[in-house]
Amino acid sequence: MSNAAIETHGLRKEFGEFVAVDGIDLLVPRGSFYGFLGPNGAGKSTTIKCLTGLLRPSAGTFTILDLDPVRQSVAVKRQVGVVPEDLALFDRLSGAETLAFVGQVHGLDAKAIRERSQELLTLMDLTKAANELVADYSHGMRKKIALSAALLPAPRLLFLDEPFEGIDAIASRQIKDLLAAFVKGGGTVFITTHVLEIVERLCDHIGIISKGRLVAQGSMIELRAGGVSGQSLEERFMDIVGVLPSAAPTLEWLA
Amino acid sequence: MSTLRSLRAIMWLRWRILKNSVTGSKKRDMLEQVSRSMALVVPVAIASLSIGTFIAVSIVGFLSGRAIGVGLLDAAQGLFVLRILLAVAMFAIIALSMATPTQSATARYTRLLLLPIHRRVLHLVEVASSMADPWLAIIGAGLFAFAIGLLAGGRTGAGLAGLAATLATFAFLVCAGSLAGFLVAWLMRSRRRGELFTLIFVMAFTLVSFIPAFASKSFSEKGQPGQSGRQRQFIPQEFDRRLPVWTRFLPSELHVRVISAGLSHQPGRAAGAIALLLVEAALLFDLSSRVHRRMLNSLEGDSGRKRTTEIKGPSPKLPFLSPGASAVAWAQFRGALRTVRGRLTVLLPGPMLGILMLAFRNVPTETWAANAAEQGYLLLGVSLVFTLYSIHAVSMNLFGSDRAGLTLQLLAPLSDRELAWGKIAGFGMIVGLGSVICLAVSLSVARSGPPEYWIATILAGAATFFLISPLAIWFSALFPVQSDLSKTGAGGNPHPLPMIVGTICTAAFVMPAASLVLASEFYFHSEFAAVVLMVLWLAVSIGIAIPCVNLAARTIAMRRENLALVAQGR
Numbered sequence: 164m165s166n167a168a169i170e171t172h173g174l175r176k177e178f179g180e181f182v183a184v185d186g187i188d189l190l191v192p193r194g195s196f197y198g199f200l201g202p203n204g205a206g207k208s209t210t211i212k213c214l215t216g217l218l219r220p221s222a223g224t225f226t227i228l229d230l231d232p233v234r235q236s237v238a239v240k241r242q243v244g245v246v247p248e249d250l251a252l253f254d255r256l257s258g259a260e261t262l263a264f265v266g267q268v269h270g271l272d273a274k275a276i277r278e279r280s281q282e283l284l285t286l287m288d289l290t291k292a293a294n295e296l297v298a299d300y301s302h303g304m305r306k307k308i309a310l311s312a313a314l315l316p317a318p319r320l321l322f323l324d325e326p327f328e329g330i331d332a333i334a335s336r337q338i339k340d341l342l343a344a345f346v347k348g349g350g351t352v353f354i355t356t357h358v359l360e361i362v363e364r365l366c367d368h369i370g371i372i373s374k375g376r377l378v379a380q381g382s383m384i385e386l387r388a389g390g391v392s393g394q395s396l397e398e399r400f401m402d403i404v405g406v407l408p409s410a411a412p413t414l415e416w417l418a
Numbered sequence: 419m420s421t422l423r424s425l426r427a428i429m430w431l432r433w434r435i436l437k438n439s440v441t442g443s444k445k446r447d448m449l450e451q452v453s454r455s456m457a458l459v460v461p462v463a464i465a466s467l468s469i470g471t472f473i474a475v476s477i478v479g480f481l482s483g484r485a486i487g488v489g490l491l492d493a494a495q496g497l498f499v500l501r502i503l504l505a506v507a508m509f510a511i512i513a514l515s516m517a518t519p520t521q522s523a524t525a526r527y528t529r530l531l532l533l534p535i536h537r538r539v540l541h542l543v544e545v546a547s548s549m550a551d552p553w554l555a556i557i558g559a560g561l562f563a564f565a566i567g568l569l570a571g572g573r574t575g576a577g578l579a580g581l582a583a584t585l586a587t588f589a590f591l592v593c594a595g596s597l598a599g600f601l602v603a604w605l606m607r608s609r610r611r612g613e614l615f616t617l618i619f620v621m622a623f624t625l626v627s628f629i630p631a632f633a634s635k636s637f638s639e640k641g642q643p644g645q646s647g648r649q650r651q652f653i654p655q656e657f658d659r660r661l662p663v664w665t666r667f668l669p670s671e672l673h674v675r676v677i678s679a680g681l682s683h684q685p686g687r688a689a690g691a692i693a694l695l696l697v698e699a700a701l702l703f704d705l706s707s708r709v710h711r712r713m714l715n716s717l718e719g720d721s722g723r724k725r726t727t728e729i730k731g732p733s734p735k736l737p738f739l740s741p742g743a744s745a746v747a748w749a750q751f752r753g754a755l756r757t758v759r760g761r762l763t764v765l766l767p768g769p770m771l772g773i774l775m776l777a778f779r780n781v782p783t784e785t786w787a788a789n790a791a792e793q794g795y796l797l798l799g800v801s802l803v804f805t806l807y808s809i810h811a812v813s814m815n816l817f818g819s820d821r822a823g824l825t826l827q828l829l830a831p832l833s834d835r836e837l838a839w840g841k842i843a844g845f846g847m848i849v850g851l852g853s854v855i856c857l858a859v860s861l862s863v864a865r866s867g868p869p870e871y872w873i874a875t876i877l878a879g880a881a882t883f884f885l886i887s888p889l890a891i892w893f894s895a896l897f898p899v900q901s902d903l904s905k906t907g908a909g910g911n912p913h914p915l916p917m918i919v920g921t922i923c924t925a926a927f928v929m930p931a932a933s934l935v936l937a938s939e940f941y942f943h944s945e946f947a948a949v950v951l952m953v954l955w956l957a958v959s960i961g962i963a964i965p966c967v968n969l970a971a972r973t974i975a976m977r978r979e980n981l982a983l984v985a986q987g988r
Contacts, residue, residue, distance in 0.1 A: 217828060217982040240831035249986045253749055253823030255756040260749075261826075263732040267745035268830040273731040280729050293729055296756065298609060312826070 244313030487571015576680030750844025
């Protein structure tokens with residue numbers, strides 16, 4: 164068993180002439196909380212979709228938990244939980260039915276599904292809405308049920324695409340604690356977010372993608388060591404991505 | 419000035435949305451590009467037919483007007499036909515305006531409401547855009563040509579009155595259609611209220627369409643030779659006397675009154691009728707503006723929520739399927755039955771044909787139909803075929819109709835075969851439920867016929883379902899379209915190609931079963947032979963379906979990426 168939860172070599176994804184992901188070499192250690200950062204349109208979601216089997220990479224190789232996701236896709240999916248960009252929920256199933264569906268496809272018995280669902284719904288404060296259709300949920304509620312569905316089968320690796328966007332402060336705090344405990348127990352979290360405070364607080368490893376290329380990767384300490392002393396993560400991120408605030412238009416007409 | 423600027427901006431927005439929906443994203447593979455191009459075939463065909471109808475109606479209108487003008491056609495008879503056609507068209511336009519919001523995705527106003535655009539401009543744009551309705555354009559062209567025909571026939575006064583009446587009637591129809599559309603759109607702001615409305619509207623519309631069949635009994639009774647010995651002559655004046663007073667204010671009546679007054683040189687009467695038409699149109703415009711404002715103010719959402727907190731366990735595992743495939747089947751079944759299309763598939767075919775059969779019994783001249791109506795198994799067979807047709811929105815788009823739920827299935831630890839068989843089982847459960855209702859209706863309408871034929875009919879339905887199954891997987895994987903099954907029209911439709919091929923194939927797959935029943939009746943002269951033959955046919959169908967579905971499952975693997983993109987609405 165290698166130390167890597169995710170390892171990619173030259174992972175590339177093209178859509179026609181457009182290169183969304185340009186030969187990236189990711190290395191996500193097992194038991195790490197890996198923050199995957201990048202500006203809008205940098206290729207974060209496309210990378211997650213490639214890693215979770217929703218998109219077929221145009222080139223490159225990769226392993227997930229030492230398994231080949233192309234040839235052993237079902238085995239990989241048994242150990243992975245995903246909260247994708249579009250949340251991937253059936254509109255016409257209730258929250259409880261969504262969890263039951265996920266539990267069933269993961270081969271859990273009825274008792275385990277019921278107990279885990281109950282706990283997750285309580286944690287997410289969705290007990291009262293458990294039997295409502297997802298179509299009637301607010302955005303935050305949808306996000307919570309999607310996260311619950313990802314956690315229900317007790318995966319070893321979690322892919323979370325912007326998981327805290329639209330979630331209230333209380334649930335957000337609970338989820339952060341839960342994810343921290345998950346990592347402490349040996350699980351791996353691969354998270355994309357634009358909120359650098361979350362990354363600073365939770366993540367121990369970071370990868371930064373810009374225009375489809377992986378421009379930095381390493382532990383938080385390594386990443387900070389490369390920059391100017393006393394620099395915030397935001398400033399370091401801007402440095403790496405190559406955004407020069409002085410070069411940006413000043414919009415003088417706005418004044 | 420600002421109103422004009424806003425109007426221009428909204429027109430441009432609509433044009434760009436239309437253009438971009440046609441050109442689509444270029445980041446897709448060749449098959450998907452071909453699939454999207456083929457999806458344009460149906461709208462292009464409808465547009466071509468509309469243009470043809472537009473020209474034909476204009477010609478007929480012109481010739482009729484001219485014939486009345488030169489005295490070739492009796493004015494009273496001609497105008498009576500115009501009245502009837504106009505009345506039917508008016509109800510059709512209002513019904514279509516009500517159906518439109520239930521068909522396609524309702525306009526997303528939120529973005530526009532945040533911009534500095536006055537609400538009356540938004541209302542005006544909506545009303546103006548309804549003028550592009552092909553039915554309105556066709557009726558408008560017909561009325562306009564009719565008035566021109568009168569002018570060409572030398573009846574200047576009647577022709578000019580007809581032109582003015584055409585404008586007023588057109589304004590009335592535009593405003594009435596808009597009002598109906600806004601009312602329904604307001605109802606649709608609540609998901610549950612909207613779905614309930616759609617269900618009731620479609621069922622009522624379908625069942626009401628059978629009223630003429632029932633009415634034909636009374637007509638034929640009145641026309642019995644014993645009463646008068648000859649055909650009763652139709653007199654328009656007699657018909658008019660029997661009409662209720664309120665019908666005099668219908669635009670069809672007012673329009674014809676204008677022309678009639680023009681023909682009889684009564685300009686005052688014509689002007690009065692035109693003024694009344696314009697007043698009605700103005701009132702409807704004002705009312706539609708109020709409803710439109712109410713619609714914009716109402717929040718999109720749902721009020722009635724279930725408050726039960728008891729968490730039920732997972733659904734039972736289905737025989738012959740893995741737990742994962744069972745979960746897919748239950749999700750498919752539950753998801754579809756919570757949509758308008760799914761409910762219509764189950765609820766409509768049996769009762770609809772049951773009523774049709776009852777109607778046939780009332781028509782003495784339709785002896786073959788009346789005889790057929792006595793054989794309940796025939797009704798069952800036909801309603802099963804209708805069930806298979808009406809489920810095409812689901813069966814020919816098994817993946818696309820799941821929308822974002824498809825991503826959840828693609829992320830789940832399911833093999834392609836499990837996914838395929840789960841989908842087929844879900845499809846089968848919906849057909850099964852619809853079939854039970856068809857059976858109940860058939861038994862209650864006509865219990866006669868040999869029991870062997872009843873059994874053979876059920877087996878034939880099952881065999882047809884199995885033969886369609888691999889096609890359903892193939893087409894659903896190759897031509898997925900993200901559809902909303904709560905829309906009764908274009909918004910809930912699958913790709914046109916699977917719809918057309920699926921329709922042809924369903925008919926083709928029914929043929930062998932029907933031939934076997936005929937063979938047992940006329941060749942073997944044994945009702946029991948029908949059961950034996952149908953059991954064999956069912957076994958053959960299952961034997962064909964199993965390897966074909968397994969083969970079709972490979973298509974899912976091939977098209978997985980495209981399916982995932984469709985699930986995300988790309």
